[in-house]
């Protein structure tokens with residue numbers, strides 16, 4: 078098992094990564110001297126695969142386990158679902174000493190974390206991510222939240238977990254499309270922070286897609302190290318943490334334009350990175366060689382060969398103006414300067430954004 082620490086003073090916490098560690102979750106949690114009551118939040122797909130293993134391990138360690146199982150999918154990150162969960166917790170007299178355990182992908186993690194941050198003014202929270210995307214990104218760093226019809230992740234908090242337990246064995250059951258989504262965020266880490274890691278990912282794409290155990294363990298560990306490094310320096314995204322949003326300004330707008338159905342988050346980020354790299358090249362900030370390397374790696378991933386919807390650039394830009402990174406309605410982007418380094422968010426003229434969206438449409442058609 079590999080342990081990485083997110084250093085946040087008294088709120089520092091370990092990320093533990095290993096194959097099969099869900100079966101020792103109970104023993105692991107004992108070291109936090111938590112009260113007996115645990116609430117596992119998971120979705121129906123993950124529940125069928127892993128809930129029994131985790132529950133058994135927790136009960137063996139003396140915990141009393143209550144579970145809330147929700148349908149899968151982004152639509153669950155909603156005020157309605159959160160409301161129903163508060164009601165369920167209250168009906169079962171779950172008190173403020175309980176610990177909420179998120180067992181699932183980013184949807185479960187963001188939603189359960191939001192509930193943990195707000196139920197009875199905050200209860201303990203622990204992450205057990207089960208998708209590649211959640212293990213390399215969403216379970217680390219304390220961003221929790223739900224969507225609003227007017228924008229993604231518009232309601233939420235910074236609420237750090239007590240720990241993250243990432244069992245890489247659980248990734249073996251991931252469908253290909255979910256593997257691709259995780260790879261989007263993995264490639265992002267290489268582009269924003271670590272050229273050597275980018276090369277490793279590029280050479281091992283097939284192994285990552287196949288969830289080859291050693292490669293996947295290396296990838297999850299390196300991404301967590303990089304995210305822990307960023308979050309430890311800028312927990313609340315006042316500055317450096319914004320670089321994690323590379324690909325996300327365009328990506329979030331695409332997700333919303335496809336009503337969160339046509340494109341999944343990680344797919345939208347992959348395409349968003351292509352559009353935002355194009356912007357950087359138009360602004361003469363990145364070499365043609367690095368643009369080629371980024372585009373080649375994205376094209377080598379089985380991303381959707383069609384967006385599944387037609388978009389108007391004007392509408393997408395309107396969505397981007399509502400993005401949390403916008404300042405006074407001016408859309409801002411994290412742009413790559415080379416593989417391994419990006420800028421902080423910077424304003425870009427809307428004519429250039431429209432050009433990048435046009436380029437993206439052509440890029441997808443060429444795939």
Ligand SMILES: NC(=O)c1ccc[n+]([C@@H]2O[C@H](COP(=O)([O-])OP(=O)(O)OC[C@H]3O[C@@H](n4cnc5c(N)ncnc54)[C@H](O)[C@@H]3O)[C@@H](O)[C@H]2O)c1
Nearest residue numbers: 122149182183184185207208210211215220247250251342
């Ligand atoms: N909080 C953050 O910092 C952060 C960062 C990135 C993304 N996110 C959020 O994460 C969400 C996307 O997360 P996601 O990609 O994990 O999607 P997801 O949670 O919807 O999971 C994808 C699908 O995989 C299934 N699944 C999960 N684990 C499985 C397993 N081991 N085997 C088989 N199937 C499994 C789920 O049931 C679901 O159907 C988005 O809402 C995004 O906004 C948050």
